[in-house]
Amino acid sequence: MKIEEGTWLYGHYEFSLAELCELSGLSEAELRELVDHGVLAPVDPAARAWTFSADRLVLARSARRLRRDFDLDLHGVALAVTLLERVRDLEAELRDLRAKLPRRQL
Amino acid sequence: MKYKDYYAVMGVDRKASAEEIKQAYRRLARKYHPDVSKEPGAEEKFKEVGEAYETLKDPEKRAAYDRLGSHRPGQEFRPPPDWEKQFGDGGFSFEDLDLGDLFSHFSGGRSRAGTGGGKIRVPGEDYEVTAHISLEDAYRGTEVDLELEVPEYDEQGFPRRVRRAFKARIPKGATDGQRLRLPGKGGKGLNGGRDGDLYLNIALHPHRLFRASGHDLYLDLPLAPWEAVLGASVQVPTLAGSVRLKVPPGTRAGQQLRLAGRGLPKPQGGEGDLFAIVQIAVPTAASERERALFKELTEVSAFNPRGHFGEEAAK
Numbered sequence: 001m002k003i004e005e006g007t008w009l010y011g012h013y014e015f016s017l018a019e020l021c022e023l024s025g026l027s028e029a030e031l032r033e034l035v036d037h038g039v040l041a042p043v044d045p046a047a048r049a050w051t052f053s054a055d056r057l058v059l060a061r062s063a064r065r066l067r068r069d070f071d072l073d074l075h076g077v078a079l080a081v082t083l084l085e086r087v088r089d090l091e092a093e094l095r096d097l098r099a100k101l102p103r104r105q106l
Numbered sequence: 107m108k109y110k111d112y113y114a115v116m117g118v119d120r121k122a123s124a125e126e127i128k129q130a131y132r133r134l135a136r137k138y139h140p141d142v143s144k145e146p147g148a149e150e151k152f153k154e155v156g157e158a159y160e161t162l163k164d165p166e167k168r169a170a171y172d173r174l175g176s177h178r179p180g181q182e183f184r185p186p187p188d189w190e191k192q193f194g195d196g197g198f199s200f201e202d203l204d205l206g207d208l209f210s211h212f213s214g215g216r217s218r219a220g221t222g223g224g225k226i227r228v229p230g231e232d233y234e235v236t237a238h239i240s241l242e243d244a245y246r247g248t249e250v251d252l253e254l255e256v257p258e259y260d261e262q263g264f265p266r267r268v269r270r271a272f273k274a275r276i277p278k279g280a281t282d283g284q285r286l287r288l289p290g291k292g293g294k295g296l297n298g299g300r301d302g303d304l305y306l307n308i309a310l311h312p313h314r315l316f317r318a319s320g321h322d323l324y325l326d327l328p329l330a331p332w333e334a335v336l337g338a339s340v341q342v343p344t345l346a347g348s349v350r351l352k353v354p355p356g357t358r359a360g361q362q363l364r365l366a367g368r369g370l371p372k373p374q375g376g377e378g379d380l381f382a383i384v385q386i387a388v389p390t391a392a393s394e395r396e397r398a399l400f401k402e403l404t405e406v407s408a409f410n411p412r413g414h415f416g417e418e419a420a421k
Contacts, residue, residue: 003249004274006288006306012374023287023303025229058285061232062141069135069156084141092320095282099319100362102326102385 013054014043020052024060026067030074034063037078039085059085107184107200107208109177112158120172124163131159140234149234157206167209207257207265230293230302231256237286237306239276241313241323245345245370247278254304256293274306279373281321282310315343321370321378327363328387329353344368344380351382359386 007013021028034040035050040059042050052060062084067077113120116130137143138152145151161167170193177183184200193212237250252274257265274288285305292302316323327342337355341348344365351363362381369378389396 001273004272004288004291006274006277006286006304008277008279008373009285009287009305010279010373012372022300055285057287065139065141069139069152070132092283096319099317099322099324100381100383102383103317 007054009054009057011053011055014051015054015057017042017050017052020057020060023057025064026060030063030067031060033074034060034078034081037074039063039078039081107182107203107205109174109179109181109183110154110158110205111176111179112162112171114179115154115158116162120176124165127159127162131155131163157209160206161209161212167212170212171209203265204257204267207267211265225297227299228296229299230295232302232305233292234305234307236309237274237276238309238311239280240311241316241318241370242345243276244280244308244310244318245278247280248276249273250276250306252304252306254291258294259296274304276306276308277373278371280308280310281370282308282318284308316345316380318370321372323369323378323380325380325382326385327351327353327382328385329357331386331388334358334384334386342382345370353384357384359384 015023017028017031020026021031024031026034031040035042035045040052040056040063042052044051059081063077063081066072066080067074070076070080072080113122116122116127116134118126118130122130134155135152138145138148138155140149140152143152161171170189173189173193174183174185233254233256235252235254237252239248239250250273251271253269253271255267255269258268259265272291274286274291276286280286285307288304288306290301291304295301310318316325318324323345325342327340329338329340333340333353334357335355337357338353340351340353342351342365346368349365349368351365353363357363361384363384365380365382367377368380371377392400
């Protein structure tokens with residue numbers, strides 16, 4: 001059986017604006033608006049052609065799903081995604097703290 | 107075709123108003139939306155709710171659904187003989203048809219999605235699957251067997267559920283919560299639309315010894331009091347086999363000894379670190395001789411571990 005190869009959505013890889021549009025299902029105008037809202041930051045905002053680190057696709061896809069499934073306008077999406085990011089950051093911090101906590105009580 | 111009770115899924119009465127259905131959807135979406143919910147099985151549940159709502163919110167689809175009659179969920183059934191004449195446009199094979207696919211392509215007998223009219227390109231659906239792997243697999247990279255049920259379309263644009271099984275490589279560099287994108291392995295696109303992608307969400311099984319945070323690993327390192335005081339050279343497990351670690355004299359509990367590059371490999375190259383967190387272990391059953399030696403230590407040592415309590419402790 002053929003083995004399928006994938007790519008990590010990791011900060012190291014980058015997507016162009018067009019790729020992020022295609023993969024997330026958001027329009028370019030919507031993505032630009034999310035950048036304006038400060039929700040999504042290009043690697044270099046001053047660059048002529050924006051690129052985004054690959055892990056931003058996770059956020060862009062969440063934004064698309066939330067807009068579609070909750071019938072939100074982009075302002076609402078921006079708020080929800082900002083809160084989601086905070087939850088994810090806190091979960092990462094919690095995971096980090098738990099990893100550092102001794103498991104065995106001696 | 108298997109029956110699905112969309113009203114039961116939404117928790118509403120068959121006579122519910124459009125507004126009631128919308129409210130039920132919103133309540134369930136907040137509870138089960140995969141981006142919002144932590145409930146087990148939320149994703150599956152939300153898919154059911156979404157499918158039910160797509161049909162019930164559209165008056166035409168709802169009318170057609172109602173005309174199918176009421177059956178037990180999961181029960182094989184065929185639409186009434188005149189149903190297809192009224193709502194379908196011929197050609198549906200109800201044998202291996204999913205009710206959700208039927209209604210997502212339902213057009214009330216005018217034209218099928220994708221065939222009549224402008225032949226709009228429809229991208230295939232993306233899928234998200236969680237792959238549970240061990241820390242060892244994340245370290246070395248691994249292969250996982252995946253099975254997906256996706257809709258495919260025949261030349262006339264009729265949907266059909268197809269079970270697709272394949273193997274996917276998880277390259278080394280995985281960590282908890284990381285996502286791997288498998289391009290084109292989601293649902294098939296329609297009319298030249300691109301195929302959807304499959305996203306693998308990596309979840310690490312808890313490990314007996316190591317705890318992962320990103321690409322760094324943490325390990326409890328118990329030391330005997332005398333090892334901590336005098337220093338020692340101890341054997342420590344890593345994912346690449348055990349290594350010798352030098353514990354400096356005067357090592358305190360809670361201190362982290364870093365083994366550089368002994369963590370998980372990173373996708374762009376390089377590795378995380380392994381941190382050994384020192385714990386001071388105490389023998390629970392001390393022998394006569396051990397007790398005598400500790401007693402001697404109490405008499406000889408001027409060490410006061412609670413010096414920082416200061417005067418408050420003396421009151």
